[in-house]
Amino acid sequence: MFVMKITFDSITKKYGELLANDSVSVSIESGTIHAIIGENGAGKSTLVKMLSGQVTPDSGSILVDDLSIEGFSTSNAIRLGIGLLGQDPMDFANLTVMQSFSVGHRLNRSINTTKLLRQEFGTLNSKYGFNIDPKKKIHQLSIGERQQVELMRLLSNGAQLIILDEPNSGFSLEQKTKVFDALKQLTLEGCTVVLVSHKLEDVLEYSSCVSVMRKGKLLETLLLPQDPNYLVDLMFGSKYEEDKAQSNAIVEMKDLIARVQQQENMIELSLTKRMMVGVVGLQGSGVDRFLGNMFFNKNFSLMSDGNRIDKSNFGYVPTDRLERGLFPELSILDHHALSLSVDTGVIDWTQTRAMCEDLIQNYGIIGTPDTKAAELSGGNQQRLMLSMLRNDIAVAMLEHPTRGLDIQSADYIWDKLSTDKSNRLLTIFSSYEVDEIWDHADYVICFHGEEIVSASSVNVITKSEIINNISGNLVNGYD
Numbered sequence: 001m002f003v004m005k006i007t008f009d010s011i012t013k014k015y016g017e018l019l020a021n022d023s024v025s026v027s028i029e030s031g032t033i034h035a036i037i038g039e040n041g042a043g044k045s046t047l048v049k050m051l052s053g054q055v056t057p058d059s060g061s062i063l064v065d066d067l068s069i070e071g072f073s074t075s076n077a078i079r080l081g082i083g084l085l086g087q088d089p090m091d092f093a094n095l096t097v098m099q100s101f102s103v104g105h106r107l108n109r110s111i112n113t114t115k116l117l118r119q120e121f122g123t124l125n126s127k128y129g130f131n132i133d134p135k136k137k138i139h140q141l142s143i144g145e146r147q148q149v150e151l152m153r154l155l156s157n158g159a160q161l162i163i164l165d166e167p168n169s170g171f172s173l174e175q176k177t178k179v180f181d182a183l184k185q186l187t188l189e190g191c192t193v194v195l196v197s198h199k200l201e202d203v204l205e206y207s208s209c210v211s212v213m214r215k216g217k218l219l220e221t222l223l224l225p226q227d228p229n230y231l232v233d234l235m236f237g238s239k240y241e242e243d244k245a246q247s248n249a250i251v252e253m254k255d256l257i258a259r260v261q262q263q264e265n266m267i268e269l270s271l272t273k274r275m276m277v278g279v280v281g282l283q284g285s286g287v288d289r290f291l292g293n294m295f296f297n298k299n300f301s302l303m304s305d306g307n308r309i310d311k312s313n314f315g316y317v318p319t320d321r322l323e324r325g326l327f328p329e330l331s332i333l334d335h336h337a338l339s340l341s342v343d344t345g346v347i348d349w350t351q352t353r354a355m356c357e358d359l360i361q362n363y364g365i366i367g368t369p370d371t372k373a374a375e376l377s378g379g380n381q382q383r384l385m386l387s388m389l390r391n392d393i394a395v396a397m398l399e400h401p402t403r404g405l406d407i408q409s410a411d412y413i414w415d416k417l418s419t420d421k422s423n424r425l426l427t428i429f430s431s432y433e434v435d436e437i438w439d440h441a442d443y444v445i446c447f448h449g450e451e452i453v454s455a456s457s458v459n460v461i462t463k464s465e466i467i468n469n470i471s472g473n474l475v476n477g478y479d
Helices: 044-051 074-080 097-102 113-127 143-156 173-188 200-206 228-236 287-296 321-325 332-340 349-362 378-387 407-423 434-440 463-470
Strands: 006-015 018-028 033-037 059-064 082-085 161-165 192-196 209-214 217-223 256-262 265-271 275-280 300-304 314-317 395-399 426-431 443-448 451-457
Touching: 006 044, 018 044, 018 059, 033 044, 033 173, 033 200, 044 161, 044 192, 074 082, 082 143, 097 113, 097 143, 113 143, 143 173, 161 173, 173 192, 173 200, 192 200, 200 228, 209 228, 228 463, 265 443, 265 451, 275 287, 275 407, 275 434, 287 300, 287 314, 287 395, 287 426, 321 378, 332 349, 332 378, 349 378, 378 407, 395 407, 407 426, 407 434, 426 434, 434 463, 443 463, 451 463
Parallel strands: 018 217, 033 192, 033 209, 082 161, 161 192, 275 426, 275 443, 314 395, 395 426
Antiparallel strands: 006 018, 006 059, 209 217, 256 265, 256 300, 443 451
16 A cells, blocks of 8 residues: 655745745645645645646745655656646657557566556556557547546556646546546555645545645645535635625616527527626636637627627637737737738738827837837737727627736726727627626626536626636526
8 A cells, every 4th residue: 555645844936026835834645635726826736836846945845754855856756656647638649548658657668568568558447447448549539538548657657646737627527537536546545646626516526635725825724525615715715895796787778699609508698789798717617718719610609689790890819929819020010010901911001100100109009110029018919919909890809818917007908998898899808817807897707617607797796606606616697
């Protein structure tokens, strides 16, 4: 039987002015599934990355079986039998399952490795009921099956402690059940599992204890089961700034019909013209891909006064500014030239430069028409993307519009969006931050587990209900 107790002793980690972990102390007992929960940015992933050796603490120590490990590194973690099962499997898409299982395996240093590895794979595959075909290519497997292969690889290499950092939401219920059944069986053998998750239902179903973090601090470690409402209060703070609906919500005749395809179901939402619609959820909940899917795919349609709005009248601002939103080496002028020439294919450079200079001034962009996008700050890159949205578009879609911005830049963005929404049929934005949604949205769509779980005007939902909905503790559905 494995025995491994992990103790974090006064762990502190800063990134610049951000205090990611603030003197965190907690013990993780052998033979348990120990969950770590908290809102986005609570410090969960930073803590477990120290355990896997990917991050070094600024102060404090990590003890394994009460022995302090100096210079905790990835090689130390591997030697001690600590394995990380991350959000995305660490595998090789073009290899077979057997080849991926074998890469870097400890048995590759001995003779007759092929036969031994096949036997090892077969034993684990059968023991945990995974039924993975070793001849299949990795890219032919589902995410859940790839996670199963990765788990077997970690166990075959001697892992005694498995870290699950936000297990991928691509699991089907059957695949998730298989993985967690295997993990429960491992804990009976003395193996330890650390589960970092936003999903309260998984934590409550599979874990034996839970540590709750908020703003870099560890608040409590509790034996399970616990009241989910109490855990939500710990994660987000128990004093919400309302418990009555906003009094200044838009009250108009609803004249927009939005239809969203969700798996087998079509969801129909009744909206109001010139609304600001906020889409909120925790990381991995489906919020990340929702607006992009709406813009590029056919799972979304919008009807205004009985007429379908053509998608040529939609504008989209992605969250990754320099990957999908802008061309790093092109200038502000180049970007506006491309934006203005979409319809005609012709660029009038004199007119474009004059318009570009006006937009730089109107949007407060610190730069000249010839400044490259990569040379702008994050806030100015965001302003540039907003300035490229045509005035005549009917629907503006913005992913995390203030991500990574300072308060002044974020306030500017919200002021501009608030002003511009009167010229559009609809403005839709996504965010992980409940406060941001509450402060700026007229209508709120909540995501959990890759699905819309509630959608309603802010005059019939409270902030605490939003928090519960995105945490999987549904208290308010559709209005």
